[in-house]
Amino acid sequence: MTLPYPGTSVHFQLQISGIDLGDFSTCSGLGAEVEVEQRAEGGNNSFVWQLPTRITYPNVTLSRGLTPDTAKVSRFLATLPTQVTRGSAQITALTPQLTAGPVLATWALREVIVVRWTGPSFDPSRSEVATESIELAHHGFL
Template sequence: MADDGSAQGAIWPLTKFYFTVNLGSQDSTASFQEVSGLETETQVVEYRHGDSKTFSTIKMPGIAKAGNVTLKKGVFVKDNNFWKWYDSIKMNTIKRETVVIQLLDQTGAPTMTWTLTNAWPTKITATDLKSDASEVAVETLELAHEGLTIANG
């Protein structure tokens, strides 16, 4: 008999294939194949004051920055919402949205939530075309944002 971990009360790592993405007022919840770039980092500031008895610097936290988030999804007939959103930045009228990405458990309940504040599209890549391939057409949307927050449960 296979051990599912329930007898010992084991906690298993989360799987990453069941998730939702809500693009604010753009498209409510959209289906994506892949989400990447959910990262943030803090720059390091090195400092040494003049009367320090040690001849080395100390490291302090500096400015926090977040990378762009990349979303990949299949191309559907008459679905050009991303292109409309991207066109809105051409006239310097950027429409910023709150984007919510949720990792779901087997029942569909959110286990982790990433929230992108004031997100807007910086790049859209259309699918590549090949006459000898039988693959799904996938387009890529890259979002810049002003902050990433993470919540559990």
């Protein structure tokens, strides 16, 4: 099925351990990197072995302007001091339609913990959207 629009201006839904934290306008940090150790071939000066050692995953950061969904994040953060546990997370990229449109992509993350939440800065001398962001550390994809 071909979509009538490219995957731009999407929004992202975030769920952690089945708890819906709402829609976010940006998502960055989805990725994986294989660290490689180099070993020179003995007696063959023109060849170096590239040996994979470990996979690392950068933190994922989602951001948005303040919305009523901010209360969902506040409730979720209120539980952290009593139960910091690793759970799974699901990030779903949706089309830019106002109604629930087709899903463009979904990423499931394993052993997720919230490592940072940044709230808005209020400065009456500047005309900017009040934003919040949430940063997640994880141990890979499901």
